[in-house]
Amino acid sequence: MGVLLSAALTACGQVDGAARSIKDAASPSPSSGGPTTAPPSKSSSPSPSATTRKPTTSRPPTSASPTRGPITSADVPNLSVGELISLARTAARTVKTVHVRATIKLDGTKKMLIDVYVDRETENFRGSASTDKYVLQIVRKGDAVWFKGDEQYWLVEGKGQFSAADARTLAAKWFRTVDTDPSVSGIVTGVLGASNPEYVLEHLNSSSTKLPLQQFEGWTLIPISASTGTGYLNAALPVYPIRLITNGPEPEADNYDKFNEPVNITEPPASEVVDLPKS
Template sequence: MRRITGIAVAGLVLTGSLTACGKLDGPAGSIKEAASETTPSASTTADPDPSTSPSPSNTTRKPTSTSTTRRPTSASPTRGPITAADVPKLTVSELLAQARTAAESVRTVHVRATVKLDTEKLLIDMWVDRETEDFYGSVNFPTYASHMVRIGESVWTRLDERYWLSGEAGRQYTPQQAQLLATKYVRQTTADPDTADLVEGIIDVADPSYVLSGLSDRSTKLPVQTFEGWQVIPVRAANGDTGYLNAGLPVYPIRLVTGGPEPEADNYDKFNEPVTVEEPPAGDVVNADA
C-alpha cells in the first residue's frame, strides 16, 4: 500500500501566521483584513470544488493539449522490431521490459492516485511536469479538499471552506470569512522542510513505474480489457496486485489496482502532453510566514 508521509503536512504548515499580499515582495496586510473583505475575489484559475468528485477516476481540471510524442518501437532479438499488433502476444517478461522503457520516457503525466496516510486516505489528481517538477491539481483529504500549484520554489494551496471552519488554521473563522478565504491561495516555499517533503511526495506519486513495482516475470498475463478508452493488458502478481499496461506502443503503465482488504487504484494518462502551470493571480494569494 502506497504511503507518503510528506503529504501529511499540507494542512499543518498552514497553522503559522498568515498575511494577505498583493505582491510577494510588497507590503502585506493581515489575514484578519483579508478575511474581512466583503466580496470574495474569484480566482481566474479557480477550479470547481474537487470534493464534488471524490473518486480517484474523476478529474477536476483538464488542460487543452496535443500530444507531440512520437511512439518509439524497440527490437526483439527473436522477432525483429515490435509493432503495436505484437504487444498483446508478448510474454510477461517482454511486456514488463517494454513498460519499464515506456515509463522512463514519460516527461509529463496526469496521475490520479489513492495514498494511505496513517489512518486516512488521500485522493490525488495532478498534472505533473516530471522534468521541471512543477504541477497543479487537487489533493482531497477526508474532511476537506485543496487545490495546489507548484512552480519552482513556490507552492500555492487553496483550501475549501471546511478547512477554514475546522480550526486547523490556528483560529476559528466565521462562515462568511471561510467562504472568502476559500478563494485564496496560501503561498509556501520549498525552503520549509515540510513543504519540500510535500512536493517530493507528489513527484513520487507521479512516477508511472510504480505500477510495475510489484510485478515480475512470474506474474500472470490476463486477457486484453478496455479501460477509459485504452486497450490494456492486465498483469496480476501473486499478492493480487494487478498492473494494466497499454496494449499498443509505447507500453505505458496505465493503472495499478492493489489487492488485499483495502484495494486502491492509481491511474496514469496524458503521457508526454504539454502541462502548463500558471501562478495564481497575486490578488488571490495569502502568504504563509514561518
C-alpha cells in the same frame, strides 16, 4: 504534522500572528464568498491511490528474443509477461509529463486523493488534493508552492478558529510558501513520487499472470496479476503502465494518462495571493 495541512493551520492559528495577518490580507467582505471546489466524483472503481514510494533498482528478468524483428503494436497483446514488463519500463522512462490520480499518505496515516498534472523534468505541478471532507487546489512552480482550500477546509482544519464568514473569505485566497518548508515538503514529495508510472512495475515480475484484455477510459489494457496487485499495461506501443490496483482489504489504485502532453503551470493572480509568514 509536517505536511501541507499543517502549514495552513500554523499560519492561521498563531495567536496575534499569522492567523490575524491572513484574515487581514484576505480583506474582501465575507459576504462576497469565494469559489468552492467540489470534491471529485466517485466511481465504482477503488479510489485512485498510491502508497509511499521508494525508488527501486531491481530489474525483473525479461524473455525478449534477440532474434525477433521489430515489435509492432499488433504484436503487443501476444508478448510474454517478461517482454511486456521490459517494454513498459522503457516506455515509463520516456515520460516527461503525466496526469496522475493517486492517494498519498501524509504523516503515515492521513490519506489525500491527488489529481495532478506533473512536469517530471522541472518537477512543477498543478492540480488538487482532497479528503472526504474538503478539497485543496495546489500549484508548485520552482521553489514556490501555492494552495487554496475550499470553505470546508478552513472549517475542518481550522478546528473552530474560523466562522463560516471567515471560511468564505479565506476560500477566495491562495496562500504561498516555499517547497523547503517542512509543512509542505511532505505533499510535494508525495506528488512527485506518485507521478512515476514505473511504480506499477514494482509489483510485477516475469512469473506474474497475464489476463484477458480489458477496456478502461478509452485504453485497451493488458492486466498482469501478481501477489500484491494487478498492473494494467497499454496493449499497444508505447506500452505505458496505465493503472495499478493493489490487493488487500482496502484496494488502492494508481491511474496514469496524458503522457508527454504539455503541462502549463501558471502562478495564481497576484491579487489573490497571501504570503504565509516564514517560520
